[in-house]
Amino acid sequence: MEIKINQKEFYNGIQTVRKAVSTNNALPILSGILIKTEKDKLKLVATDLELGIECTVEANILEKGAVVLPATYLANIIRELPKEKLKLKVNSNNNTKIEFKRSQFKINGSPADEFPLLPEIESGINYTLSSAFFKDMINRTKFATSQDESRPFLTGGLLLIENNELKMIATDSYRLAYSNSRLDKEFKNSEVIIPSKTLEELSKLLTSEEEEEIKVVITENQILFNFLNITLISRLIEGQFPSYQQVLPDSSKTEVEIDKNQLLNATKRASLLAKDNSNIIKVELKDNFLIIKSNSPEVGESYEQIKVDQKGENTEIAFNASYLIDVLKVIEEEKVLMNLSGSLNPGVIKEIDNNDYIYIIMPVRSA
Structure with missing residues (x-):
């Protein structure tokens, strides 16, 4: 040669x-x-x-x-x-x-x-999607996949097409990211779990150009992505993805509208003194103020207030700070909604006037 x-x-x-x-x-x-x-x-x-x-x-x-x-x-x-x-x-x-x-x-x-040949995938369920649109859905969910190999069905993201909607869901059982979008044409229903490594590489390789398209071909145990001059083939994860519908809340006792960057920066600062190595922060809503607290007995503590638009009762809850930071980093809107229903129920992060993206964080029991 x-x-x-x-x-x-x-x-x-x-x-x-x-x-x-x-x-x-x-x-x-x-x-x-x-x-x-x-x-x-x-x-x-x-x-x-x-x-x-x-x-x-x-x-x-x-x-x-x-x-x-x-x-x-x-x-x-x-x-x-x-x-x-x-x-x-x-x-x-x-x-x-x-x-x-x-x-x-x-x-x-x-x-x-x-060198082993890549499998030839010539037939299967075919879709053509916007590259930028698919990249965005991946980025808004992939970080919530699990690293626990003992439950492989959680180590990938669920790609679901049904009723002319495309959904991507990821969860590690402590938090769940859900992204939904209407499709402009009719596609055949399908449901597959894509490994997190595949999602990570797709996120890096896909462009954000609106006019670029990606072709997706799904078979029984593999998925193919073709875009630009690149072909990516991945195995699919076997198993039953958890019933995410039961986790999506339909109401809350408290709703807060808050500046996204203020919340992100305050959470980052609080995590510097989060309790021990568990990264726990406490969030308290009190009369249109969101209070973020953290402490480490051997080091010190932090306290910060943010003015918010609050609807509903005062409440408090404890979160893993990293789980809150992860979602705030991928939301591009200036303001977000936080829905809470007490210290024992999951917290919800959403975009204003957009129910197509929902992020759920389980509370942490903290003394």
Whole structure:
């Protein structure tokens, strides 16, 4: 194989696929990136057998071929090269020479036929969505997924299409993020759980351009995303996602309208002195003031008041500060609504005049 390729485009392609490179040494070939000529382009592929990413890059193909190169060494080398045309030349032993001007690197590669092929997904349930719209739904829910592998069905986000609505829900049983949107055309109903790693990589790779689209294909145990010059294939998580409808509240005893940034910054400050390592803060609503308190017996305590627009009775509740910070960081509105119903019931964060995004935080029992 012999090609000429622009350094910047080559490096961007490597960075795109390397998120799927395996860190499991049980299969050393998976620590590499498959580099393969395809017509007048260069295809880059990486997989850990759970997630696979491939992309194509413009290149001048002088001689067709394929090779697997170690991802870390390849990325580090290409990153440091000047932004100009590079030449890649692979011999019959898969030894690869990278040349530019009077300099060169040599990397020992592996046979391309040892690299596992990504599954061919040609049929299934098909959707075409706005890239920006889908990216936004992911960002507003993915942080609420669980890290507890003993309950795998919570380690991903539920993608649900029903009654001409698209919903994404994530929960770790201590908080729940729910995002809903009406679709402008009719789609077939489906319900799948997408691994959190897949959601994280999609969030990074998708653009926020309104005109860009993403094609989604769902099969029994896999999901494919195709956008721009990128294809991402992921396994789906088996299991039954919890019945989130039972958690969504239909009323509250207290509703507060509050400046989002004031609440975010006050919560961050309070978390600096949160009790022990549990990150607990106390929130008290009293006569149109929201009071945030925290304390650590060995260090000190904090107290802060924020003027709010309160409807309903005074109340107090304790939260994990991180759970409150997480949602406030993804809401773009200047003001948010906080709905409370006492110290033992979940708290709810919503956007004003928008019931399509709901975030629920379980209270913490605090002395």
